[in-house]
Structure formats: C-alpha cells, structure tokens
Amino acid sequence: MTxxxxxxxxxxxxxxxxxxxxxxxxxxxxxxxxxxAAWVAFWALFFHKIGQVRGWRSDxxxxxxxxxxxxxxxxxxxxxxxxxxGQLVADGQLDTVLTLPVDPxxxxxxxxxxxxxxxxxxxxxxLFAVAAHPTPQRTALYVLGALTGSAxxxxxxxxxxxxxxxxxxxxxxxxxxxxxxxxxxxxPLDVFGGLTKLMMFTVIPAAFLxxxxxxxxxxxxxxxxxxxxxxAVGSMLLAGVVFRAGLRRYRSGALWTRA
Amino acid sequence: MPAVEVDGLGKVFRGGxxxxxxxxxxxDITFVVEPGERVAxxxxxxxxxxxxxxxxxxxxxxxxxxARVLGLTPWTQRRELARRIGVLFGQRSQLWFELPPRQSFxxxxxxxxxxxxxxxxxxxxxxxxLDSGDLFDVPVRSLSLxxxxxxxxxxxxxxxxxxxxxxxxxxxxxxxxxxxxRELVVWLxxxxxxxxxxxxxxxxxxxxxxxxxxVINGGTIIYDDRVAAMRRSVLSTKxxxxxxxxxxxxxxxxxxxxxxxxxxxxxYKLVVDTRRRSIRDVLDxxxxxxxxxxxxxxDPPLEDVIARIYGAQP
Amino acid sequence: xxxxxxxPSGAGTFRGAPVSAAAGGHTVSPYAAAFAxxxxxxxxxxxxxxxxxxxxxVILVVFAALWSAAAAATGGHVAGYSAAALLWYVTxxxxxxxxxxxxxxxxxxVDIGTGAVATEMLRPVSVLWLRLASELGEAAVRLAxxxxxxxxxxxxxxxxxxxxxxxxxxxxSAVLAVAANLAAQHxxxxxxxxxxxxxATWFLYQKLVFLLGGMLLPLQLFPAWLERVAWVxxxxxxxxxxxxxxxxxxPQPWLLAAQAAWLVVLAGAAAVVFAxxxxxxxxxxx
Numbered sequence: 102m103t104x105x106x107x108x109x110x111x112x113x114x115x116x117x118x119x120x121x122x123x124x125x126x127x128x129x130x131x132x133x134x135x136x137x138a139a140w141v142a143f144w145a146l147f148f149h150k151i152g153q154v155r156g157w158r159s160d161x162x163x164x165x166x167x168x169x170x171x172x173x174x175x176x177x178x179x180x181x182x183x184x185x186x187g188q189l190v191a192d193g194q195l196d197t198v199l200t201l202p203v204d205p206x207x208x209x210x211x212x213x214x215x216x217x218x219x220x221x222x223x224x225x226x227x228l229f230a231v232a233a234h235p236t237p238q239r240t241a242l243y244v245l246g247a248l249t250g251s252a253x254x255x256x257x258x259x260x261x262x263x264x265x266x267x268x269x270x271x272x273x274x275x276x277x278x279x280x281x282x283x284x285x286x287x288x289p290l291d292v293f294g295g296l297t298k299l300m301m302f303t304v305i306p307a308a309f310l311x312x313x314x315x316x317x318x319x320x321x322x323x324x325x326x327x328x329x330x331x332x333a334v335g336s337m338l339l340a341g342v343v344f345r346a347g348l349r350r351y352r353s354g355a356l357w358t359r360a
Numbered sequence: 361m362p363a364v365e366v367d368g369l370g371k372v373f374r375g376g377x378x379x380x381x382x383x384x385x386x387x388d389i390t391f392v393v394e395p396g397e398r399v400a401x402x403x404x405x406x407x408x409x410x411x412x413x414x415x416x417x418x419x420x421x422x423x424x425x426x427a428r429v430l431g432l433t434p435w436t437q438r439r440e441l442a443r444r445i446g447v448l449f450g451q452r453s454q455l456w457f458e459l460p461p462r463q464s465f466x467x468x469x470x471x472x473x474x475x476x477x478x479x480x481x482x483x484x485x486x487x488x489x490l491d492s493g494d495l496f497d498v499p500v501r502s503l504s505l506x507x508x509x510x511x512x513x514x515x516x517x518x519x520x521x522x523x524x525x526x527x528x529x530x531x532x533x534x535x536x537x538x539x540x541x542r543e544l545v546v547w548l549x550x551x552x553x554x555x556x557x558x559x560x561x562x563x564x565x566x567x568x569x570x571x572x573x574x575v576i577n578g579g580t581i582i583y584d585d586r587v588a589a590m591r592r593s594v595l596s597t598k599x600x601x602x603x604x605x606x607x608x609x610x611x612x613x614x615x616x617x618x619x620x621x622x623x624x625x626x627x628y629k630l631v632v633d634t635r636r637r638s639i640r641d642v643l644d645x646x647x648x649x650x651x652x653x654x655x656x657x658x659d660p661p662l663e664d665v666i667a668r669i670y671g672a673q674p
Numbered sequence: 675x676x677x678x679x680x681x682p683s684g685a686g687t688f689r690g691a692p693v694s695a696a697a698g699g700h701t702v703s704p705y706a707a708a709f710a711x712x713x714x715x716x717x718x719x720x721x722x723x724x725x726x727x728x729x730x731x732v733i734l735v736v737f738a739a740l741w742s743a744a745a746a747a748t749g750g751h752v753a754g755y756s757a758a759a760l761l762w763y764v765t766x767x768x769x770x771x772x773x774x775x776x777x778x779x780x781x782x783x784v785d786i787g788t789g790a791v792a793t794e795m796l797r798p799v800s801v802l803w804l805r806l807a808s809e810l811g812e813a814a815v816r817l818a819x820x821x822x823x824x825x826x827x828x829x830x831x832x833x834x835x836x837x838x839x840x841x842x843x844x845x846x847s848a849v850l851a852v853a854a855n856l857a858a859q860h861x862x863x864x865x866x867x868x869x870x871x872x873x874a875t876w877f878l879y880q881k882l883v884f885l886l887g888g889m890l891l892p893l894q895l896f897p898a899w900l901e902r903v904a905w906v907x908x909x910x911x912x913x914x915x916x917x918x919x920x921x922x923x924x925p926q927p928w929l930l931a932a933q934a935a936w937l938v939v940l941a942g943a944a945a946v947v948f949a950x951x952x953x954x955x956x957x958x959x960x
Binding site: 125128129131132133135136139142143146147149150151152153154155217273277280281284285288289291292293294297 | 896
C-alpha cells in the first residue's frame with residue numbers, strides 16, 4: 102500500500118505544476134468559470150419561462166449543477182489522468198510508472214492536475230453557497246454527495262480505460278463513455294424516461310453523479326446515504342479489480358507493446 | 361551475487377502482433393551480468409531489446425525461463441526491485457514538465473522513502489558528479505533534450521540503485537549531447553560501481569559506453585563478448601589510411617589481400633584482409649616501395665562489424 | 675521539447691487537398707477539389723463519423739426528453755413552440771452545430787502558431803479559402819448524415835415538421851449556418867493567438883454558439899434585452915436560423931438573406947485575420 106503521504110505529495114506537486122504557469126492557469130480557469138456561468142444562464146433562462154419540470158425547479162437544478170461542477174472538478178481536474186488512462190497506456194506511460202515502487206493506479210491518478218477543470222472546483226462550491234440555500238446539514242450532504250459522485254465517476258472511467266491494457270487502442274471507448282456519463286448527469290434526472298433512467302442507475306451510472314446527491318441534500322434519509330456510500334465504495338473496489346486484471350493481462354503481454 | 365542472471369527467458373505475445381498471430385518477441389536468452397559491468401544490449405528494430413528490458417525491470421511477465429536481478433525475480437517482486445534499480449526510458453519522463461527538476465527530485469526522494477536531507481545531499485552530489493547542478497532550478501520545459509536527459513539520469517540515480525537500465529537513452533539527442541551523456545554514464549559506473557545495462561540502436565553507445573556487448577536478433581542472442589574482441593574476431597580486416605608524397609606507381613598497390621577502397625590524389629584508403637596478408641607485410645611493402653608522407657592503421661567501423669553480426673542469423 | 679501552448683512544431687493539423695487537382699484531363703478548381711477530398715476523407719473514416727453521430731443522437735435524446743417535459747409542464751406550448759416543434763427545433767439546431775469539428779479553433783491556432791500555415795502560403799491559392807472549402811467538405815458530410823438520422827428519429831417520435839414550407843428552406847439554411855460557423859471560427863482563431871490559449875478560446879466560442887446562437891434554447895425564451903443582443907451578433911445564423919425555419923411559423927425566408935449577409939461579413943473577418951497572420955509569418959519567419 103503506497104504511503105498516503107506519498108500520494109498526497111504527488112498530488113501537491115501536480116497542483117504546484119499547474120499553478121506554475123500563472124497566465125495559463127488564470128486563462129483556463131476563467132474560461133471554465135465563464136463556461137459554467139453560461140450553463141447557469143441557460144438554466145436560468147429555461148426556468149424563467151418554464152416554472153418547473155417533473156418536480157424540478159430552478160433551485161434543484163442549481164444545486165444539481167453545483168454538484169456536477171464539483172464532481173467534474175475533482176474527477177477531471179484533480180484526478181485528471183483518470184479519463185486519460187487509455188492514452189497513457191498507449192503512450193507507454195504505464196511502463197514508466199511500473200518502474201517506481203508505487204501502486205500504479207493510485208500514482209497515475211494523482212500524477213497530473215488539469216488546470217481548466219480546477220475552475221469547476223472553484224465554481225461548484227460558489228454556486229452552492231449562492232443558489233442552493235447552504236445550511237450546515239445541506240453543506241455536509243453536498244460535500245458527501247460530491248465525493249461519492251466523484252468516486253463513481255472516476256471508477257467508471259478507470260474501468261473503461263483499463264480495457265486498453267487488454268485490447269489496445271487509445272482509450273476511445275473511455276472517451277465515449279465519460280461523455281455519455283457527463284451529458285446524462287447534466288440534466289434533471291426525472292426528465293428521462295423509464296428505460297434511460299434504468300440505464301442511468303446501472304450501466305452508465307450518471308444518476309449517482311448528480312441525481313441521487315441532489316435527492317440526498319433535499320430529502321435526507323439514512324437509506325439514501327447508505328445507498329450512495331455503498332455504490333461509491335462498490336465502484337471503487339470494482340475499478341481496482343478491473344484495473345488489476347487489466348494490468349495482469351498487460352504484463353503478461355496480451356498487448357503488443359512497441360518492442 | 362551476479363547483478364543480472366537470465367536463463368532461457370522467453371516471451372510470446374498472444375495474438376497481439378501485426379497480423380493478430382502470436383509473436384515470439386524473445387525466444388531463449390541466457391546470460392549473466394556481474395556487478396559493475398557495463399553492458400550494451402543491441403539489435404535491430406523488433407529484435408526483442410525492449411521486451412527483454414521490460415521483463416528484467418518487472419514490467420512484463422515472461423512466458424518461459426527465469427531471471428533474477430540482484431537476487432530478486434523482477435515480475436513477482438517488482439516494487440521491491442524498483443527500490444534497488446534505476447530505469448531510464450529514452451523519450452519518456454519521470455520529471456514534472458513545468459517545474460524545475462529539483463522539485464521533481466524532492467518528490468521522487470519521498471517516493472523512494474528517502475528523508476529530505478538525504479535527498480538534498482544526493483541531489484547536490486549527483487549535480488556535481490554529472491556537472492548538471494545549474495540545470496536543477498530551471499523548469500524542465502526550458503531545457504534542451506540533452507539537458508533534460510541528464511536531469512532524468514539524476515532522478516534515476518537518487519536512490520543509489522545498484523543496477524541502471526537504460527532503454528535507448530540518447531535517442532533524439534544531438535551529437536554533443538549524446539557524447540556528454542555517455543561520459544556521464546561511464547562516470548557513474550566508475551564512481552559508484554553501478555552496473556549499467558543499456559539498449560541502443562546507436563553503435564557509438566556501444567563503442568563509448570560498453571565494455572561488453574550482447575547482440576540480440578530475432579529474439580535470440582547471437583553474440584556476447586567484449587567489445588574489443590568483437591572487432592578482432594568478427595571482421596578480419598583493417599583499414600589503412602595513407603597519404604603519399606606523390607601518387608603511387610601503377611601496380612604497387614596491386615597485391616593479394618589488399619584492396620583500394622577509395623582514392624583521391626595522393627590520399628588512399630586501403631582495406632587489408634588480415635587472413636591473406638599480415639598488416640606487417642603490407643606496411644613493409646608500402647614503406648619500401650613508395651614515398652609515404654603519413655600513414656595510420658585503423659579498425660573497421662563498428663557498424664560494419666555489427667551489421668555482419670546481424671547478418672549471421674542463428 | 676514542445677513549444678508551449680501551440681503544441682509540437684512540425685506537420686500542421688490541416689489535411690487539405692493538394693493544389694493541382696487535374697481530374698480526367700480538365701483542371702478542377704482547387705477549392706472544389708479540396709471540398710471533395712475532405713468529404714471523401716470523412717467517409718473513409720466511418721468510425722470517427724459514427725462516434726460523432728452517436729454523440730449527436732445522445733444529445734438529441736436528452737434534449738427531446740427535456741423539452742417534452744418542459745412543454746408538458748407549461749400546457750403544451752413553450753414560447754409558441756409545441757412539443758413536437760421543439761423536438762424539430764433541437765434536431766436541426768444540433769445537427770448544424772455538430773457538423774463542425776470540435777477542435778477547429780485549436781487546430782487553426784496550432785497551425786498558425788507553428789507556422790504550418792507558412793507552407794500552405796507557398797501554394798498559388800488562398801490559404802483561407804482552401805481551408806474553408808476543405809472544412810466545408812467535411813462538415814457537409816456530417817451535416818447530411820446528422821440531418822438524416824435526426825429527421826428519421828424525430829419524424830418517428832414527433833411526426834412531420836410543423837412548418838412544411840419552412841422545412842424546405844431549412845436545408846440551404848443549414849448549409850449557410852455551417853459555413854458561417856466555419857468562417858467565424860477562422861476569424862476567432864486570431865483571438866486564440868492573442869489569448870495564447872486556443873483551447874480556452876474555442877471553449878468560450880462554443881458557449882456563445884450554444885447560448886446566443888439558440889442551439890440550447892430558442893431565442894424566443896430570452897428576456898427582451900438578451901434577445902436583442904443575440905440578434906445583433908452573428909451566432910443566431912449558425913443554429914437558430916435553420917431550426918426556426920423547420921419548427922416555427924410563419925416561414926421567414928428573409929432569414930436566409932440575413933444569413934448570407936453575415937456569412938460575407940464573417941468570411942471577410944476571417945480573411946483579415948489570416949492576412950494578418952500571413953504577414954506576421956512573412957515578417958517573423960515560420
């Protein structure tokens with residue numbers, strides 16, 4: 102088990118690296134914040150003329166977006182390598198990591214930070230504070246919801262990316278998967294029909310990114326909390342298993358690496 | 361205890377090759393490397409060099425045979441071995457691109473379990489040893505490839521590994537940078553007794569770094585000997601570069617065992633087949649019959665030697 | 675190592691057709707040749723095309739769900755559009771935007787910055803028009819396929835387009851929309867140069883099209899002041915126009931004329947940007 106301190110140190114170095122090019126940092130983070138503002142504007146306009154949709158009002162949607170931004174900030178900003186796993190394997194970066202005395206998945210995940218997506222990490226909490234009626238309980242649940250949502254997101258893209266270790270390619274399937282996940286999680290859960298909703302609770306777990314956390318914050322219940330935590334932990338364990346299986350195949354040469 | 365012991369090691373890639381058929385990248389390699397040696401592991405593209413090194417560093421599992429590095433089995437004891445060896449892949453980086461190398465070193469030190477003071481001390485030592493201290497506080501993005509690779513070498517040596525694996529480390533570097541890098545590797549070997557195991561395409565890496573060369577082709581080892589011996593045993597030719605005071609008379613260079621390779625005015629390049637005629641003989645003849653202004657006897661270029669070896673399929 | 679924001683130097687990202695395109699003895703206009711070659715290129719990469727279209731379908735499904743729910747919540751009509759009309763609106767608006775390549779501004783920025791454009795300047799044709807012809811070729815294929823899929827899906831789910839006459843005009847309008855989008859992106863690439871960050875520029879541009887272009891929601895949903903702003907800017911020509919023609923009534927053929935006018939302006943702006951870029955390269959070297 103790689104020392105947690107080593108992992109935190111690695112993440113810290115990655116953040117320092119992102120911060121080192123000050124100009125680029127501000128340009129990218131600001132662009133992201135403007136992007137988020139545009140989406141908030143969209144929802145504001147939408148609900149301006151349309152009072153509520155399937156029980157979702159402007160408030161819930163703002164909460165949803167705040168959670169979404171926080172989740173993407175963590176999953177694509179802090180742990181930016183997660184969705185690039187396929188590329189990293191294809192480029193031989195996995196080999197470089199395997200020569201270090203660290204756990205390869207953990208190290209890869211914290212190794213790089215995406216500046217732009219850090220903008221989300223700033224915007225999310227801000228939006229929550231401004232538009233989602235933060236009380237101590239709601240804030241705690243929001244944080245919990247964002248963390249579990251991120252766990253599900255990262256686990257999902259890691260599993261998809263792990264396929265590269267067995268089947269080759271550059272992780273295009275992971276790209277598709279994560280885009281689908283993100284799109285579905287960006288809209289009020291109840292807008293979707295039965296079949297899509299079922300899919301969002303299973304194969305493409307978008308419901309756990311925003312839908313369920315929103316529900317948790319607005320209508321707290323121990324059952325919902327337990328379910329969310331269960332799904333989060335379960336997906337992390339599953340991702341670990343899948344990654345290790347992929348790694349075994351990779352190391353036993355299912356893939357022709359550039360000799 | 362040997363540094364590297366390889367016995368009948370083989371690697372088949374299942375159905376992943378260019379035409380989806382199993383590819384036997386490494387067939388049956390056996391060799392032993394003693395501590396402190398400098399070995400070049402060379403071969404043409406696709407010969408199995410990278411695959412071999414990946415097995416020795418624990419990245420790949422072999423399909424047959426065994427190997428031990430510093431007494432450990434690389435693919436089952438990967439992390440333990442990782443603390444004792446250093447691995448440098450050309451074109452790939454351990455350093456954070458936007459940061460000065462010093463910060464990467466600090467983190468890598470922690471990864472290897474070194475305390476801050478030890479890391480800092482080692483960084484200073486290596487900086488002095490490899491004459492690269494002035495590069496450590498400049499962001500990696502501002503360094504040239506040669507400078508960056510020198511810093512990568514420092515990063516690889518921080519934890520004082522006993523064996524250094526280098527996979528095409530000088531690829532992409534300009535001539536001067538390559539030379540510098542090679543000198544540093546030799547220096548490390550001499551000062552720290554670090555065993556050096558280097559794969560390369562570049563013949564000069566062999567000439568300038570290695571004392572021993574192992575040639576792999578088609579997945580098997582076809583040659584394993586000292587570099588010095590390689591020239592002598594494989595090619596029985598020598599080159600004579602001679603400048604005459606005036607162009608030589610018609611038939612004087614026409615004898616058995618001697619061939620004119622190139623001529624321009626008074627400068628000639630001759631090839632001597634030492635199996636047919638001894639160098640001594642040729643020199644005597646030349647000096648007796650012609651007015652020689654300058655003469656030198658050189659070994660054939662290593663490329664020719666190696667090409668000859670590649671050509672000799674098992 | 676790499677050159678900062680602009681990525682590795684060397685081969686550019688533009689895969690334009692070679693200039694001399696003599697076809698069967700006749701000399702084809704190089705721009706037409708570039709157009710055709712680009713279209714061929716897209717067709718020869720069915721995997722990429724499929725991904726794009728899949729993406730389009732997912733968005734279509736999501737927005738169909740959203741707008742049907744919205745219409746149901748407001749008694750069947752939103753800003754004058756019925757649920758079915760909204761579906762058609764989204765189908766056409768999305769298709770027009772999805773037809774253009776997502777990384778275009780980034781790619782142009784990279785090519786300008788690395789000087790790959792400089793090699794294109796050696797040819798006896800306009801760098802800009804060749805690029806536009808090529809991009810239009812690619813986009814035309816994507817547009818056609820997206821509209822085909824979208825029309826099939828939406829007709830099945832929501833019935834025929836509400837505005838028959840308008841729908842006929844929607845096809846040329848969609849082409850103009852895509853052309854305007856491409857021209858604008860080439861002009862915006864200049865901004866990328868000044869911001870030193872092509873990705874951020876593209877990101878912001880995309881949001882402008884999404885929002886002020888009416889892709890996400892019809893302009894009629896905007897508060898009055900914002901609607902005025904949207905009309906003054908060119909973005910509505912890139913998504914709103916063809917969508918409105920398909921889904922709204924009465925038909926407004928003058929939209930096409932306005933689109934054409936904006937296209938000229940945007941192409942002019944792009945020409946200015948590229949001329950400046952070429953001058954810069956001539957002076958500063960590639």
